[in-house]
Amino acid sequence: MTVxxxxxxxxRHYAMQALYQWQMTSAAINVIEAEFHTDNDMSKVDTDYFRELLxxxxxxxxxxxGAYTGFLQERDADELDPIxxxxxxxxxxELKERIDVPYKVVINEAVSLAKKFGATDSHKFINGVLDKVAEKHRAVxxxxTRKSSS
Structure with a gap:
């Protein structure tokens, strides 16, 4: 079955929100997952993917x-906002574990979510960090992609 x-x-949208909730409340993952299924219409959501991410x-x-902190430029990891x-x-x-998802899709989705939920211009920061993570974990x-576009 294709999704x-x-x-x-x-x-991804719900997983990001659920991870945010988990970070802020330290509630049990299973409880958060159940809340999301109760509070949201999950009929058009890849629930298997949501569950995997969560x-x-x-x-x-x-x-x-550890995979991204080396690319935070001048920032400390504990200075990052929760979103x-x-x-x-x-x-x-996704970059490390889901090689079936093209790296450009992963980055574009994260940037899109940052524009929607993140602080002003956080999408630029996220894009820069994830470009470097992709270069390291998806080098081939x-x-x-760079060769085919040049």
Missing amino acids: SPAARRKA HKIPQQLSDLD TQALLRLATY EVQA
Whole structure:
């Protein structure tokens, strides 16, 4: 069964919100997941993807944070606002673990969510960090894309 890009996009949208809630409240992941299924119309959401993101990202926090913190320029990881942190974790997870999703899609989705939920211009920061994460974890794909567009 193929999943529509819109259903995947909604899964990311809700996963980012759920991860934000988890970061802010430390509530159990299963409780947050149940709340999202109760409070939102999940009929047009890739719920399997939502569930994967919501459960796997907290399990890999130190690895995911370590994968992007070296690219934060002048900032410290603990200075990141919770939305930026949730988006970087989500996108870094996808870049590292979901090679079936093109890296440009991962970055574009994170930038789009940052424009919607993040602080002013946070999308530019997120784009810059994720470009570097992609170069490291998707080097072959990034190089292939650059060669084909030149």
